[in-house]
Amino acid sequence: MTGTRWLITGGAGYVGAHVVRAVLASGREAVVVDDLSTGARDRVPAGVAFLDGSVTDASFLTGVLQAVRPDGVVHLAAKKSPTESVSDPLRYARENVGGVTALATAALAAGVERIVFSSSCSVYGTPDVELVREDAPLLPQSPYGDSKLYGERLLAAAARAHGTGLVSLRYFNVAGTAEPALADTGAHNLVPLALRALRSGTSPVVFGDDYPTPDGTCVRDYVHVEDLAEAHVRAAAALELDLSTATYNVGRGEGSSVLEVLDALRRASGRDVAHEVRERRPGDPARVVGSTERIEAELGWRARRDLDEMVSSAWRAAER
Numbered sequence: 011m012t013g014t015r016w017l018i019t020g021g022a023g024y025v026g027a028h029v030v031r032a033v034l035a036s037g038r039e040a041v042v043v044d045d046l047s048t049g050a051r052d053r054v055p056a057g058v059a060f061l062d063g064s065v066t067d068a069s070f071l072t073g074v075l076q077a078v079r080p081d082g083v084v085h086l087a088a089k090k091s092p093t094e095s096v097s098d099p100l101r102y103a104r105e106n107v108g109g110v111t112a113l114a115t116a117a118l119a120a121g122v123e124r125i126v127f128s129s130s131c132s133v134y135g136t137p138d139v140e141l142v143r144e145d146a147p148l149l150p151q152s153p154y155g156d157s158k159l160y161g162e163r164l165l166a167a168a169a170r171a172h173g174t175g176l177v178s179l180r181y182f183n184v185a186g187t188a189e190p191a192l193a194d195t196g197a198h199n200l201v202p203l204a205l206r207a208l209r210s211g212t213s214p215v216v217f218g219d220d221y222p223t224p225d226g227t228c229v230r231d232y233v234h235v236e237d238l239a240e241a242h243v244r245a246a247a248a249l250e251l252d253l254s255t256a257t258y259n260v261g262r263g264e265g266s267s268v269l270e271v272l273d274a275l276r277r278a279s280g281r282d283v284a285h286e287v288r289e290r291r292p293g294d295p296a297r298v299v300g301s302t303e304r305i306e307a308e309l310g311w312r313a314r315r316d317l318d319e320m321v322s323s324a325w326r327a328a329e330r
């Protein structure tokens with residue numbers, strides 16, 4: 011519904027900055043809350059109100075929601091490294107679980123009835139199926155994945171108890187950028203890691219080439235961040251019509267191997283980079299690809315951009 015107002019936590023981050031732009035492009039108003047722990051103030055467009063503070067602070071959030079009176083909240087603010095969560099699980103409990111608890115508390119206090127929650131395919135752990143559907147077993151393998159699953163469940167319980175609306179979006183592997191200034195600066199995902207290696211003159215590392223996949227390397231479902239951002243707008247629109255609860259995979263429903271991503275990088279950069287194969291990393295599943303049937307059927311959303319568009323936009327941003 012054009013003219014509605016959405017508060018976006020984590021709107022100064024990689025995904026959040028794209029969500030803010032998609033929300034604005036849909037004719038809605040956006041307001042950002044972010045503590046800038048990994049985000050950047052200059053990712054928030056001019057004219058969008060920015061409130062600096064932590065989502066773990068329920069009284070700060072309640073004050074913000076009471077002042078801003080949004081029609082809904084897109085909750086992206088969180089820490090996102092599964093590896094870091096293994097070495098510092100309590101930080102992930104404080105930030106991710108604490109953030110969801112504070113948000114649910116503040117939303118209830120301020121009468122905000124709609125939440126779109128940033129979840130992750132890490133709630134599935136190591137699925138043993140070709141295409142993972144939303145009703146697959148939920149067996150996260152890291153405190154990060156646990157924090158996302160708990161977030162989904164807590165928000166769903168609160169939505170049930172108070173008759174409010176919730177959409178949880180389980181992102182698969184996010185890549186690409188709408189513009190260089192919004193690129194992923196974290197060093198957790200394959201595309202930024204490979205770009206970093208390329209730019210520093212080292213070889214991108216492939217962890218394991220003996221998986222039971224067509225070329226022996228891990229297969230993932232990559233989704234362009236602009237497509238992902240548009241899924242949030244579809245979710246917001248659905249909640250504006252109906253205060254229900256739903257969970258959706260957000261991917262392309264198509265797998266790409268590590269070697270296919272590196273080939274896309276060779277095409278984008280024009281450089282014939284050699285990669286280095288190392289031992290498998292513990293806990294890396296061979297294949298994680300989402301079924302997108304549900305989000306297509308219920309929200310009419312489908313990814314439009316392919317792997318080359320993701321990798322070439324990321325390459326152009328790195329070249330800047």
Ligand SMILES: NC(=O)c1ccc[n+]([C@@H]2O[C@H](COP(=O)([O-])OP(=O)(O)OC[C@H]3O[C@@H](n4cnc5c(N)ncnc54)[C@H](O)[C@@H]3O)[C@@H](O)[C@H]2O)c1
Binds near residue numbers: 019047196
């Ligand atoms: N990028 C991915 O591949 C991916 C995949 C699945 C899920 N997600 C989820 O998407 C969300 C956004 O991820 P991203 O890739 O944009 O990460 P990011 O680190 O770029 O963005 C997170 C944003 O949240 C802010 N933030 C963090 N903790 C905060 C707090 N306590 N209070 C207020 N602001 C806080 C950061 O400053 C940053 O701007 C996260 O919830 C993440 O778990 C990301």
